[in-house]
Amino acid sequence: MKVAIIGGTGYGAIELIRFLYNHPYTEIEAIISHSQSGERLDSVYPHVTDLVIEPLETLNIDQLAERVELVFFATPPGISKKLAPGFLAKRIKCIDLSGDFRLKSSQVYQDWYQGSAAEQQYLDLAVYGLSEIYTEEVKNAELIANPGCYPTASLLGLIPALNHGMVDPQSIIIDAKSGVSGAGRSTSLNTHYPEMNENLKAYKLGQHKHIPEIEQALQIEAGKELKVAFSTHLVPMTRGIMSTIYVNAIEEISTKEVIEAYTAFYDGHPFVRVRREGELPATREVYGSNFCDLGFYSDQRTGKLTIVSVIDNLVKGASGQAVQNMNLLNGWEPSTGLNYLPIYP
Amino acid sequence: MKVAIIGGTGYGAIELIRFLYNHPYTEIEAIISHSQSGERLDSVYPHVTDLVIEPLETLNIDQLAERVELVFFATPPGISKKLAPGFLAKRIKCIDLSGDFRLKSSQVYQDWYQGSAAEQQYLDLAVYGLSEIYTEEVKNAELIANPGCYPTASLLGLIPALNHGMVDPQSIIIDAKSGVSGAGRSTSLNTHYPEMNENLKAYKLGQHKHIPEIEQALQIEAGKELKVAFSTHLVPMTRGIMSTIYVNAIEEISTKEVIEAYTAFYDGHPFVRVRREGELPATREVYGSNFCDLGFYSDQRTGKLTIVSVIDNLVKGASGQAVQNMNLLNGWEPSTGLNYLPIYP
Amino acid sequence: MKVAIIGGTGYGAIELIRFLYNHPYTEIEAIISHSQSGERLDSVYPHVTDLVIEPLETLNIDQLAERVELVFFATPPGISKKLAPGFLAKRIKCIDLSGDFRLKSSQVYQDWYQGSAAEQQYLDLAVYGLSEIYTEEVKNAELIANPGCYPTASLLGLIPALNHGMVDPQSIIIDAKSGVSGAGRSTSLNTHYPEMNENLKAYKLGQHKHIPEIEQALQIEAGKELKVAFSTHLVPMTRGIMSTIYVNAIEEISTKEVIEAYTAFYDGHPFVRVRREGELPATREVYGSNFCDLGFYSDQRTGKLTIVSVIDNLVKGASGQAVQNMNLLNGWEPSTGLNYLPIYP
Amino acid sequence: MKVAIIGGTGYGAIELIRFLYNHPYTEIEAIISHSQSGERLDSVYPHVTDLVIEPLETLNIDQLAERVELVFFATPPGISKKLAPGFLAKRIKCIDLSGDFRLKSSQVYQDWYQGSAAEQQYLDLAVYGLSEIYTEEVKNAELIANPGCYPTASLLGLIPALNHGMVDPQSIIIDAKSGVSGAGRSTSLNTHYPEMNENLKAYKLGQHKHIPEIEQALQIEAGKELKVAFSTHLVPMTRGIMSTIYVNAIEEISTKEVIEAYTAFYDGHPFVRVRREGELPATREVYGSNFCDLGFYSDQRTGKLTIVSVIDNLVKGASGQAVQNMNLLNGWEPSTGLNYLPIYP
Structure with missing residues (x-):
């Protein structure tokens, strides 16, 4: 399965890339970065030198929707609420690591986020992706609001x-x-x-x-x-x-x-x-x-x-749980691509 | 005023030495270390090289009582309860940084410390040295139980x-x-x-x-x-x-x-x-x-x-407050020898 | 392929276990610990709770030689020189993470290690496992002296x-x-x-x-x-x-x-x-x-x-290179089980 | 002796303030900050709350020259070379913690600093303040180039x-x-x-x-x-x-x-x-x-x-040595206001 990551140069994205790099069933088709498109990821993160060498891309929803089946948003607040609807309209599954779709009440969102919430239909559509608790709901979701850390x-x-x-x-x-x-x-x-x-x-x-x-x-x-x-x-x-x-x-x-x-x-x-x-x-x-x-x-x-x-x-509190949700969504074993020992010391 | 420090090689002692080194009215007459007597402090703590060069001593209460007016205990649990009475009998003031004299009830002490408490007369005698709260009591104390961190x-x-x-x-x-x-x-x-x-x-x-x-x-x-x-x-x-x-x-x-x-x-x-x-x-x-x-x-x-x-x-939670209590005890300005800016960054 | 780790509770061993846990062609058959045999590894290293649950074993060379094809030594200095010959005699391959077999001259060993060297025949037999430099030698080795960090x-x-x-x-x-x-x-x-x-x-x-x-x-x-x-x-x-x-x-x-x-x-x-x-x-x-x-x-x-x-x-300087050498030894792709992105940040 | 610090919100300045706060013969008359004048230092550095409460000032050389006898520059590169001459003309001693006056050759300065050097007469005037080596020269200096760390x-x-x-x-x-x-x-x-x-x-x-x-x-x-x-x-x-x-x-x-x-x-x-x-x-x-x-x-x-x-x-590599140089300049004991034990641990 081909996936894209939007917001490719934050810590959430780089940790997502770490897990997807070894995931047996997925391939990173595109990494989108508004601020650094055209550059290679290893010029932003030298630790991926020789390993992730494709250039960062600008976002073109129509084109990207042809290339991938699922999109991860690792974007700052307020971005995914604008972009996810475009993908959802094309039946591309979305997993959002930001807070844009986590709260069901747009009023509560506004009180705490000091900005306007996503449209109510998307707040309703979003499944809160706390994997162990909402396992069944996640399996059938189109839009997953990945929980905060x-x-x-x-x-x-x-x-x-x-x-x-x-x-x-x-x-x-x-x-x-x-x-x-x-x-x-x-x-x-x-x-x-x-x-x-x-x-x-x-x-x-x-x-x-x-x-x-x-x-x-x-x-x-x-x-x-x-x-x-x-x-x-x-x-x-x-x-x-x-x-x-x-x-x-x-x-x-x-x-x-x-x-x-x-x-x-x-x-x-x-x-x-x-x-x-x-x-x-x-x-x-x-x-x-x-x-x-x-x-x-x-x-x-x-x-x-x-x-x-x-x-x-950065893992269970962000990118690892996002991968776990992707696994659930696709009917794969939840631990696929996540089954590693912690690093100690 | 000449003072002694008993238990001279722990962090409490070394921090006490740092403040006493510049205190205008006191002089460190002796540093007692059971485990490393005879050695110089700078062989245990090289940061005092050239600065504190007297050898660590073994304890002789009678002799020490002749040389100093006040003793700090920076000892592990269970030591000062045995040693302080000997100094108090000779009218040497004691400031204890350990927990031996902090609890008024010997039963409570035994419940939490898994050992027998100091004699009740000393538990009664001890003033709990939370300087800002028990200022007046500290001024007249013979034995101060310096609070825990x-x-x-x-x-x-x-x-x-x-x-x-x-x-x-x-x-x-x-x-x-x-x-x-x-x-x-x-x-x-x-x-x-x-x-x-x-x-x-x-x-x-x-x-x-x-x-x-x-x-x-x-x-x-x-x-x-x-x-x-x-x-x-x-x-x-x-x-x-x-x-x-x-x-x-x-x-x-x-x-x-x-x-x-x-x-x-x-x-x-x-x-x-x-x-x-x-x-x-x-x-x-x-x-x-x-x-x-x-x-x-x-x-x-x-x-x-x-x-x-x-x-x-190590300061307000131990040695600094001990110096503050010593100041109160002697009628000196409470901030004597403690009036420094925090070190930042 | 079944392998054993001797000296199972140091950092070298635990890092070896991390990589072997996901290695596609190997299985950890036994973890040997002199000091903590009988205990479970997760009582020594809680981060493997639920994951590595077999008890630590004492060493029985004869028995172990029946169960495994390769042995890693993650032992303190002076142990593998005594134990490796027993395994080698039974044609069990040995990868030694300690310094016992790295120096070809027993005189030089004695000068720097303040102890007697392994027998000369084993010093001669050992291949210095700097994987990128001695790739061919490692492929045919019986005993690999894994380089120091x-x-x-x-x-x-x-x-x-x-x-x-x-x-x-x-x-x-x-x-x-x-x-x-x-x-x-x-x-x-x-x-x-x-x-x-x-x-x-x-x-x-x-x-x-x-x-x-x-x-x-x-x-x-x-x-x-x-x-x-x-x-x-x-x-x-x-x-x-x-x-x-x-x-x-x-x-x-x-x-x-x-x-x-x-x-x-x-x-x-x-x-x-x-x-x-x-x-x-x-x-x-x-x-x-x-x-x-x-x-x-x-x-x-x-x-x-x-x-x-x-x-x-702990990786290229110890356990990772040991796995890389194991791969070479078995004719596997050198990066098998090691092909991960660095963890950043 | 009254002194001023120019460039009052960097780490060099704050460390200078720490030592001057307890220096027996000096008083900080003014702290100059271009970027944060009008604010109190404790809003920039909360650790000085209640202790250093005068507002940061803008620079007025004429006025400041009336108020102080010595000026410390804790400014970024290129500032002191412009400002020090104004003070020197009024016979105010200057100690510069930046690199502006350290190199005697303006050509070498330009090669390494990528900017034009101070005027040659000031490069000639400046004494390189490595206190232990140029002790005598420092004693008679008007302008001290405090060494780099x-x-x-x-x-x-x-x-x-x-x-x-x-x-x-x-x-x-x-x-x-x-x-x-x-x-x-x-x-x-x-x-x-x-x-x-x-x-x-x-x-x-x-x-x-x-x-x-x-x-x-x-x-x-x-x-x-x-x-x-x-x-x-x-x-x-x-x-x-x-x-x-x-x-x-x-x-x-x-x-x-x-x-x-x-x-x-x-x-x-x-x-x-x-x-x-x-x-x-x-x-x-x-x-x-x-x-x-x-x-x-x-x-x-x-x-x-x-x-x-x-x-x-920040001490011997910057502000402490600056104070040591000030002491030498004034004929005071070199360790005045610097005679503290290192903080350990």
């Missing part, structure tokens, strides 16, 4: 607990920490090496765009409105997200029981690994891979359950 | 809110993150560079020894029993602690009002800096210094107040 | 220049820099995170065991005795080696000419990438991959040629 | 060997490595955190502007023309420079003899620390301090002497 880690950690009625949906606090690659490749003082090295920063407390995305998904599980307290931090490392999640247990439950419930919930989903009692996952343990590892501590003193969820933000 | 950051962030009755004392969640120097100089797989670099680890959820220390101090403010949910994480950096604290506001309060209340509370205490609305402190902004910086976000959506507190774990 | 980077950078008679063999200076994983998984003060982070250390100037290995290979090319000045440095990163090499050009030569000569030399060897004029390789550009990237600057002012050679020390 | 580390490492006629001046190779703060505060893809973290980069081989500065100083010592091979590398750390220097010994000399010669040479210069035989300095051992530490290895096998020189690039 923080929501992926947070939702995979929380949904089973809500689904089992184990915790109070009104009590959710998510303390999320991310490596700096999550901020993308655009330079800023904030991500300038001497400002970020040997430093730990909190940012956008209670104001991150991923909040409505998390709440939307959790409300479905809880069956009612809820709000989450959500904080984000930048950690001096390149890759990795950890969400440390605090919820009130509805009744006393042991760490062991929680682990059993989660193990059962994720049975048949190899990319979520429920870790043993006493083990807490570290971000390095999923580095470069599509795994989401979950650890638990149920505190009898406070009645709170703490859930630790880690992913590689 | 996590408690210092957490308590300075929480006490004003409890003191003002602004938040529900039963709702406290502290998500704490530390640089790796907090684990000390003893090697372990956990702190081996390739295991810790480009990694983020959660550890000891709900089980850290600093929990009872935090609860003990907060209960005094709240006037009742309370439990805190407390999680700790290792961040790939050497220095710095950030406590991100979540509490339920008792009634609606704006970030601005919180800032005003904290500014008033810490008036006259230059080492606590209440940051402006919209600013969140980063650990690097207090690097190498004795400051504790506080930032706030009061979320009207969730009714929760988030407090971000940062310190340098 | 520094020698791999240094020799791939130097051999073409010597081979072409471009530079003075007596003028070689190699300034080598390594990530900390090169020091292995054993803890030490030197590799303790707070000692190594935000630090750069020179070590073992002129005394590293890799010196005779480099000289032995270069003398073959130069056709005469030579000595290299070789320095090593630890850089605060986990993976990557850079050798910056200084040699005197025999006659004036442009950077462009050097690049042409190297490009021709490495034609047909995809893992060595000769970078374009004006480009210097960075270690991250080969991260996690089996590439060796080379950059050049021929300085007309000084008459010196500077060669910059980068590898991932 | 790489030249400081390299020259302090090399000059005694040349001065003693110990090594061949035509054989000098300097392999220099720097932390990222040396690239300044302006953002670039090169210094974007995810591009620089866990990475090691060579850059500007044989083309760095510091080459003519090094050669100019060495030629004076050698008494003849010479060229150095000089390479630069970016290391994933914020602070620190290491120059690993290779020279041919003129006759056999032991490491011990080298150390004795250097110790004698730097007698009375406390900021250069000659390390013991067998010890090699690491950059962290001078972190935040004005020390330059030197280590040696004389290799009898190759006849080469290797010199390892480390400094903190």
Whole structure:
């Protein structure tokens, strides 16, 4: 199957290219870059020297629709909502790594994204691609809204607990920490090496765009409105997200029981690994891979359950999950082209 | 004033030596090291080459009590409880950087430290040296229990809110993150560079020894029993602690009002800096210094107040605060020998 | 083909397992660990949870020789010289990642390794597995001495220049820099995170065991005795080696000419990438991959040629090259199971 | 003494402010920033919150000359050559941290800096402020050209060997490595955190502007023309420079003899620390301090002497040495306001 990547020079795209390069059933037909068309990818990313040598292209939807069956958008906010409809009209499947189609309510989108949402019909059409949870919906989707990095880690950690009625949906606090690659490749003082090295920063407390995305998904599980307290931090490392999640247990439950419930919930989903009692996952343990590892501590003193969820933000939090969704969409084994060990150390 | 440092080769001691080296009113008379006595400090720490050249000594309490007026303990758990009484009997003031004298209840100590507590008379005698809060008590102390690193950051962030009755004392969640120097100089797989670099680890959820220390101090403010949910994480950096604290506001309060209340509370205490609305402190902004910086976000959506507190774990979280306490004890200006800008970048 | 790994819990082994896990023609039949036999690998390395679940075994040569066709040694110095003969006697091929069989002269081995060398017949038997240079010899080997990490980077950078008679063999200076994983998984003060982070250390100037290995290979090319000045440095990163090499050009030569000569030399060897004029390789550009990237600057002012050679020390500098040698040995495409893009960022 | 800093928002300035803040004999009267005048420094650098609160000013030479006795230039290339003459005309002493006045030959300046040099009379007037070497000249200077970071580390490492006629001046190779703060505060893809973290980069081989500065100083010592091979590398750390220097010994000399010669040479210069035989300095051992530490290895096998020189690039390589020069200029103890222990870890 031939595919195209639009927005070819960001970190999302380059990680997509890494996985597609070895995917047995797909071929990258075109890499589209508005800003650097005509150049070769290896002049932008020297690590692909000799390996990915076709020039970056400008976008021509009509032409591209003839050449490929599926398009990945790894574009900044506001681009895919304009371009995806053109592809969909030609029955080209679209997987969007940006936030343009994740929120069902255009009002909520406008409140949090400070811009106008995609047309409602596309918001309705889009399937939220949290692969382990919406597996069946993804299989039949035309347009997939690939989840955000923080929501992926947070939702995979929380949904089973809500689904089992184990915790109070009104009590959710998510303390999320991310490596700096999550901020993308655009330079800023904030991500300038001497400002970020040997430093730990909190940012956008209670104001991150991923909040409505998390709440939307959790409300479905809880069956009612809820709000989450959500904080984000930048950690001096390149890759990795950890969400440390605090919820009130509805009744006393042991760490062991929680682990059993989660193990059962994720049975048949190899990319979520429920870790043993006493083990807490570290971000390095999923580095470069599509795994989401979950650890638990149920505190009898406070009645709170703490859930630790880690992913590689560029893989399970972006491009790996996009490939997993492509696999589902095509009826392939979900782990096709993703079945690698994490890189350690 | 002549002082001695016992436990002279850990990170706490070496940071103490850094500040005492330039302190105008003190002189380091002796550095005691059980494991490396006879050696020169610069063979253990080459960065002091040519600067601190006296040999490390073995401990002789009687002799040392003749030579110094004050002793700092920068020893592992369980040492100072044995040694401090000998100095106190000779009216030598003691500042203990370990946890031996921090908890008033010997039962609580045993529950969390898995060892027997110091004698009750010394637990009673010890003043908890959180300098900004117990300023007056410290001035008259004989034995100071210098606070732990996590408690210092957490308590300075929480006490004003409890003191003002602004938040529900039963709702406290502290998500704490530390640089790796907090684990000390003893090697372990956990702190081996390739295991810790480009990694983020959660550890000891709900089980850290600093929990009872935090609860003990907060209960005094709240006037009742309370439990805190407390999680700790290792961040790939050497220095710095950030406590991100979540509490339920008792009634609606704006970030601005919180800032005003904290500014008033810490008036006259230059080492606590209440940051402006919209600013969140980063650990690097207090690097190498004795400051504790506080930032706030009061979320009207969730009714929760988030407090971000940062310190340098080796300074305000250990040796800097010990020097500040020594200053208070002697009636000197609290900032004597500590009045430096943070090192940035 | 079934293979075994002896010394299964070091970084060399775990990286070998990463590549073999996806290798199309091999299966890991046994992982041998003296120190942790009986345990599962994922209790030592949690990142393989659910993926590599067989218990670590103790070594029984007779039994193992029945089960496998090839053995990798990822053992500390001095082990393989004792064990490999037993396997060789049973016609099991051996690839040794340690230094035991790299030096042809047992006297030189003793001078640099401070221990007795393997028996001379095995030193004679061993083929030095620098894959691009000794391709044919490796294909027919029984025992492969897989090169050291520094020698791999240094020799791939130097051999073409010597081979072409471009530079003075007596003028070689190699300034080598390594990530900390090169020091292995054993803890030490030197590799303790707070000692190594935000630090750069020179070590073992002129005394590293890799010196005779480099000289032995270069003398073959130069056709005469030579000595290299070789320095090593630890850089605060986990993976990557850079050798910056200084040699005197025999006659004036442009950077462009050097690049042409190297490009021709490495034609047909995809893992060595000769970078374009004006480009210097960075270690991250080969991260996690089996590439060796080379950059050049021929300085007309000084008459010196500077060669910059980068590898991932754990891949091309150890386990990746071992797999490449296994491929050659079996007549498979050299890039089998190694054909991945570097991980960036 | 009142001083002004021009170019107040770069890393050079902020480090100057750190030292001047505690300097006993000086007061910062004005901080000039073209780009951010009117703002407070703590809105640019939050770590000085509550500490440095005067607004940044625009430059008015006439007015400023009334208020201060000395001006520091921490400006980008090409600024001080225009501004310093105005101050000098009013007999205000100038210390320039940029490269504008370092080269005596305007032709050499133009060749390497690609711009026109300062007027020859100012190039002649300027004293090259390598404090330990040109101590007497600095004491009487009106205009001081503060040395570059790489030249400081390299020259302090090399000059005694040349001065003693110990090594061949035509054989000098300097392999220099720097932390990222040396690239300044302006953002670039090169210094974007995810591009620089866990990475090691060579850059500007044989083309760095510091080459003519090094050669100019060495030629004076050698008494003849010479060229150095000089390479630069970016290391994933914020602070620190290491120059690993290779020279041919003129006759056999032991490491011990080298150390004795250097110790004698730097007698009375406390900021250069000659390390013991067998010890090699690491950059962290001078972190935040004005020390330059030197280590040696004389290799009898190759006849080469290797010199390892480390400094903190922002201190001895910039602002610390500027303060040291100010002290010399005023007849104060050279270590005034600089007499601190390095920060470790």
